[in-house]
Amino acid sequence: MSLFRKKKPVQPTIPREEALASVPVRNRDVEEESGDDGLVLSYPTTLNPWFARMARKVGIWDGSPIQKKLQLDEMGELVWSWIDGQSSVAELSQKLAERYDLHSREAEVSMSTFLRELGRRGIVAFR
Secondary structure (H helix, E strand, O other): OHHHOOOOOOOOOOOHHHHHHOOEEEOOOOEEEEEOOEEEEEEEEOOOHHHHHHHHHHOOOOOOOEEEEEEOOHHHHHHHHHOOOOOOHHHHHHHHHHHHOOOHHHHHHHHHHHHHHHHHHOOEEEO
């Protein structure tokens, strides 16, 4: 029965070497705010098209972009300051390993996870 078969694990879309060679670039629409607890990134987000139509019909949304906020901790703030559009993910993870005395693989995993989350939210893009 095909309903109960195990799904195959999802394979990465690009090889590890290419992912580490990619260069993160900041989204120009992201605004930085200094808060008491550190840096807060404010970024625009889009609504689900169905929900957007319903919200307009009901009158609770006027079609303007919705801003979400992301609070960065000390390490996230440091990595955000390193993103300059020139340094690759591998170079950023090497900096992280040197700064916090981490093993290079551990720094790569931490850096790629953080940057993937920023990319998922549309805060950074990759070249």
